[in-house]
Amino acid sequence: MKVELKDGSQLEVKQGASVLEIAQQISEGLARNACCGIVNGEVRDLRYEVRENCKLEIATFENNLEGKKAYWHTTSHIMAQAIKRLYPEIKLTIGPAIDNGFYYDFDTEKPFTPEMLEAIEAEMKKIIKEDLPIKKFTLSREKAIELMKEKKEDYKVELIEELPEGEEISFYEQGEFVDLCAGPHLMSTGKVKAIKLLSSSGAYWRGDEHNKMLQRIYGISYPKASQLEEYLNMLEEAKQRDHRKIGEDLEIFMTHKLVGSGLPMYLPKGATIRRILERYIQDKEIALGYAHVYTPSLANVELYKTSGHWDHYKEDMFPVMKMDAEEMVLRPMNCPHHMLIYKNKMHSYRDLPIRIGELAHDFRYEASGNVCGLERVRQMCQNDAHLFVRPDQIKEEVGRVLNLIKEVYQKDFGFSESSFQYRLSLRDKANKEKYIDNDEMWETAESQLREILKEMKIDFYEATGEAAFYGPKIDIQIKTALNHDVTIPTCQLDFALPERFELEYIGEDGKAHRPVVIHRAILGSSDRFISFLLEETKGNLPLWIAPVQVKIMTITDNQKDYEKEVEAKLKQAGFRVELDDRNEKIGYKIREAQMEKVPYMLVLGDKEVQSKSVGVRKRAEGDIGAMSVEELIEKLQKEVEEKA
RNA sequence: GCUUUCAUAGCUCAGUAGGUAGAGUGCUACCUUGGUAAGGUAGAGGUCACGGGUUCAAUUCCCGUUGAAAGCUCCA
Numbered sequence: 038m039k040v041e042l043k044d045g046s047q048l049e050v051k052q053g054a055s056v057l058e059i060a061q062q063i064s065e066g067l068a069r070n071a072c073c074g075i076v077n078g079e080v081r082d083l084r085y086e087v088r089e090n091c092k093l094e095i096a097t098f099e100n101n102l103e104g105k106k107a108y109w110h111t112t113s114h115i116m117a118q119a120i121k122r123l124y125p126e127i128k129l130t131i132g133p134a135i136d137n138g139f140y141y142d143f144d145t146e147k148p149f150t151p152e153m154l155e156a157i158e159a160e161m162k163k164i165i166k167e168d169l170p171i172k173k174f175t176l177s178r179e180k181a182i183e184l185m186k187e188k189k190e191d192y193k194v195e196l197i198e199e200l201p202e203g204e205e206i207s208f209y210e211q212g213e214f215v216d217l218c219a220g221p222h223l224m225s226t227g228k229v230k231a232i233k234l235l236s237s238s239g240a241y242w243r244g245d246e247h248n249k250m251l252q253r254i255y256g257i258s259y260p261k262a263s264q265l266e267e268y269l270n271m272l273e274e275a276k277q278r279d280h281r282k283i284g285e286d287l288e289i290f291m292t293h294k295l296v297g298s299g300l301p302m303y304l305p306k307g308a309t310i311r312r313i314l315e316r317y318i319q320d321k322e323i324a325l326g327y328a329h330v331y332t333p334s335l336a337n338v339e340l341y342k343t344s345g346h347w348d349h350y351k352e353d354m355f356p357v358m359k360m361d362a363e364e365m366v367l368r369p370m371n372c373p374h375h376m377l378i379y380k381n382k383m384h385s386y387r388d389l390p391i392r393i394g395e396l397a398h399d400f401r402y403e404a405s406g407n408v409c410g411l412e413r414v415r416q417m418c419q420n421d422a423h424l425f426v427r428p429d430q431i432k433e434e435v436g437r438v439l440n441l442i443k444e445v446y447q448k449d450f451g452f453s454e455s456s457f458q459y460r461l462s463l464r465d466k467a468n469k470e471k472y473i474d475n476d477e478m479w480e481t482a483e484s485q486l487r488e489i490l491k492e493m494k495i496d497f498y499e500a501t502g503e504a505a506f507y508g509p510k511i512d513i514q515i516k517t518a519l520n521h522d523v524t525i526p527t528c529q530l531d532f533a534l535p536e537r538f539e540l541e542y543i544g545e546d547g548k549a550h551r552p553v554v555i556h557r558a559i560l561g562s563s564d565r566f567i568s569f570l571l572e573e574t575k576g577n578l579p580l581w582i583a584p585v586q587v588k589i590m591t592i593t594d595n596q597k598d599y600e601k602e603v604e605a606k607l608k609q610a611g612f613r614v615e616l617d618d619r620n621e622k623i624g625y626k627i628r629e630a631q632m633e634k635v636p637y638m639l640v641l642g643d644k645e646v647q648s649k650s651v652g653v654r655k656r657a658e659g660d661i662g663a664m665s666v667e668e669l670i671e672k673l674q675k676e677v678e679e680k681a
Numbered sequence: 682g683c684u685u686u687c688a689u690a691g692c693u694c695a696g697u698a699g700g701u702a703g704a705g706u707g708c709u710a711c712c713u714u715g716g717u718a719a720g721g722u723a724g725a726g727g728u729c730a731c732g733g734g735u736u737c738a739a740u741u742c743c744c745g746u747u748g749a750a751a752g753c754u755c756c757a
Binding site for chain 1: 682683684685686692713714715716717718719720730731747748749751752753754755756757
């Protein structure tokens with residue numbers, strides 16, 4: 038019979054050949070590395086018997102994520118087997134492969150200590166050495182439950198009970214160990230080579246905080262020790278890229294427990310970065326027809342009852358402050374204030390869109406375990422705006438917002454497209470109490486956003502349950518150094534708040550109409566944006582944002598007068614300059630400036646004084662030779678202009 | 682918020698099987714005036730996060746609080 042391979046070629050194989058046999062037929066090397074097969078798009082075991090005319094891809098660890106996952110999933114079974122050998126009383130739950138390795142959740146009274154992890158890893162190595170063949174078998178639902186009850190695996194029983202009636206249930210067996218599992222798996226435990234258990238922590242059974250907390254162990258494995266080493270190095274590098282470390286090293290921000298958790302303070306350098314970013318985005322918005330306002334961070338609780346936030350968002354707000362007859366709250370967002378500003382006067386259809394922007398401080402009571410440097414804070418500065426549009430303007434206006442996002446992230450900051458993803462955030466229909474109740478509004482809004490994304494040919498994915506309570510959103514998601522998935526820019530469609538606040542404009546027909554509101558943030562919050570910026574650039578900020586753009590350093594005391602002269606010229610031209618005329622060697626000063634990640638260093642010695650020049654050193658390139666101060670200023674101005 | 686772990690000099694970390702502590706770096710002074718990633722010497726600097734308990738004695742053991750880390754949960 039024939040099968041079609043991934044490259045489109047046809048291969049003649051014997052009737053009923055398994056994926057592994059076909060891999061062997063193609064090449065012994067491929068068979069050695071094969072992890073699973075992808076047959077007509079479905080992931081299958083190597084033992085799977087292929088049918089006539091199917092499409093087959095042999096997945097190895099190297100060539101396919103499914104191959105990796107089969108490899109890691111097998112490793113997770115090896116870990117579970119090791120744990121059952123060492124601690125038979127620990128109960129199994131689930132243990133899937135993830136994008137980077139695997140985990141397994143266990144129910145145990147005693148949490149895993151580092152010593153236990155070491156012992157488990159050692160036992161895993163034994164199991165690998167034993168090279169136990171991995172066999173698959175299936176049972177009826179009843180028999181499966183019986184088997185798991187016999188083994189006292191209560192969680193497995195619960196899982197099987199939820200599988201559809203009458204379905205055959207598959208198990209994998211390696212030596213004395215049997216686990217409920219859909220597969221696929223490798224052929225034997227010896228196929229796994231380099232392993233490492235990375236961490237253990239708590240995790241709720243089935244991801245529900247009302248359930249019991251289990252103990253999870255994360256791990257990774259590779260076919261080669263060198264690959265494992267490389268991965269561990271990469272994790273180490275990610276730690277070096279963590280904005281909290283860079284933030285401390287470069288004196289960007291600090292926290293203090295007397296101020297409180299989630300309440301960072303910006304040091305002078307961080308404040309400079311923030312000021313530049315905030316001016317930058319505000320200027321851009323003004324050019325695009327936004328009107329900026331200032332509104333208070335404190336409001337009467339009635340405002341949020343009117344907006345609906347009180348019902349949907351109370352838990353995330355700081356508690357009410359009672360004063361005289363009023364009940365005040367710190368605002369978690371600015372929408373209600375901006376609604377009132379719109380309502381302050383009558384609007385004609387000709388005035389729309391009206392774009393109200395603000396760099397506004399918001400306060401959210403983030404759970405203590407969720408605060409993280411500048412990434413998740415309890416007080417943030419949102420780069421917020423509300424666009425009041427006619428229904429016929431929605432598309433165009435959302436398009437403008439998306440274009441602005443592109444301009445900022447791709448053109449001005451030059452972030453690679455791979456560093457962020459567009460997400461269409463939809464409501465979860467099964468969880469209706471979380472959202473404003475208006476099916477028609479949701480359907481319209483969701484399909485409009487989807488259409489715009491498609492028209493603009495933007496790659497995006499859809500995520501149910503991620504909408505705001507008042508409407509769907511287009512979120513731009515980034516992955517942080519810690520592998521957290523967070524939103525930075527967002528663009529949200531809202532039919533609810535205009536209703537709540539009874540917003541109107543007078544149409545061409547002379548009658549009152551309801552506008553639609555678009556909530557949007559480009560930098561997200563200044564705080565989160567800076568955390569992203571620091572991680573993306575590893576602290577090597579481009580010249581236009583660098584808090585210190587030029588550091589002037591003297592070689593001896595003889596250049597101090599000239600140094601002042603150069604400084605004055607650069608400051609005159611608007612550059613942020615620092616001097617280093619300490620009694621230190623030039624090598625020492627350069628080392629320090631490099632570590633502070635200053636983009637330009639000027640070395641001044643007698644030579645330069647004599648020739649009225651400056652010795653220029655760039656952060657990334659090193660010494661680029663001498664030039665006049667005027668030449669340098671021109672060069673720097675060009676670089677700032679181009680945001681290079 | 683939950684599970685686990687952690688908190689010693691500005692920073693990075695040793696240490697004390699319970700008898701109030703040390704290194705490197707940074708800081709200050711002096712020597713050195715040097716050409717593109719660390720010159721030398723000396724000195725200052727700590728209620729060992731905070732509050733209780735056990736003990737003749739607690740930085741060390743126990744409890745609590747606060748803060749931090751990893752993961753979970755949450756995230757307009």
